[in-house]
Amino acid sequence: MKLIVFLSLFLIPWNTVYADEKAVGVEIVLAVDVSSSVSQKEHEAQIEGIAKVFEDPTILKIIDSLPTGKIAVSLLLWAGENQQLIAVPWQEISDQKTAQNFATYVRNNQKKPWTGLLYTALGDALQAAGKSFEQNEFEGDRKVIDISSDDPSNRGAEPAIVREILLSQGITINGLPILADRADQETRRELVDYFRVNVIGGPLSFVNPAVSFEHYAEAFSQKFSIEISGIPWSGNFASYSDADLDPSSLELKVTAQFAKRDN
Template sequence: MRLSALLLALAAPAHAQDTDLELVLLADSSGSITQSELMFQRESYAAAMTDPAVVAAIMNTAYGSIAVTYVEWATNQSVVVPWMQIATPEDAQAFAAALDGPPRRATGRNAIGSALLFAADMIETNRIDGWRRVIDFSGDSTGNSYGPAIEDGRDEVVSRGITINALAILSERSIMDGRDGLAQAYADRVIGGLGAFVVEAATRDVFAEAVKRKLILEISGVPTRRIVAGLETPED
């Protein structure tokens, strides 16, 4: 090889790793989420990611793999699990194990617009080339005390070709506070992009199953309702 060609090859960036889906799991860690609720969220995502139906959905994608990172958000954002490639049950188990242990570092009040932009930057600055790019946002309110407006953050993310889906976490507290329309609020203000949808989880038991259903829909790319209340099945 000629010296000039060799130098050009050495200077070129390493080839990005191809995968079917780049997925940011963006979980609520704001003040309304207790420590036990935070750990329950992590446990639910760990259980969902290792569920045979979710692993099968991953292995049945065009590339047979996805890339996932787990981020908690509040006033600031904290990466709990860095980007991991998942293609086998063993990969899924490794991701689940990584969720167990890191301390809570995202604290304070809500900054949803900032959280969405942080997740988008994580997608755009990694060394992964995903056929689809999705932010899986979850939260229990539409409060936005810091940073850009929710709609401004959403519009910027969608303009980059990234889809935002949402999981509306309903609690007795949120219903008593008159936020029982949270799923619709997320549909109006948070989600966006191709095939975007909202899943609603009204109880602790339903939450774990809703996480599993949401992951399967995102991984498989199956068209679904704009709002999936509880555990309704997707539309054909």
């Protein structure tokens, strides 16, 4: 009898927490780079681009098509080591009102939270994003980290090592490299390849680059639509050789999606 009572002290709280979790189709952390390489213009482009997507009726239709009709989303701003901020806590998105509320919360972050010399600690950002899943009140069929950056990681934990830990927890990582400040097609492809090799991972993981600040909203919308639905763009992944990453191109394209790795 004493053993049963002892075990119940551990089992009852765990069951209570589990029962209280809210079922959603997918949990998504939007991890946005705000390091020193990110100009104020670039930061505002990211913030406004994200906000606009939540005001798009098409996104609501995708959410409504899920078995739960709901998703959970949070906004994480990150830069160097020990610089990760949950700018918008986890929110349930299920209708126009909740989507508009999230867009408003996002727009409240037009100002970067840190100034001065900041590093790009992409691995630390992934760690913080992964930890946030443990601290929310939702249970999704899928868990996704949607991370943007305009540079490779140059500080802190190694992204590829953190990735493997997160994959073991059932978390998918998708990447949105921002290419606007890169002067030529070669350096743009270098960043895209860095994401493909070192950052993304998990079922149907992909990279979708934003080739300009003005095009960020379109890139994010494409990416977010795939993450919500769990369905690859056009039914399959395009080769990155098909992507137009040339800064001099008159027709900007955001169509590059890559499978996780070649092996």
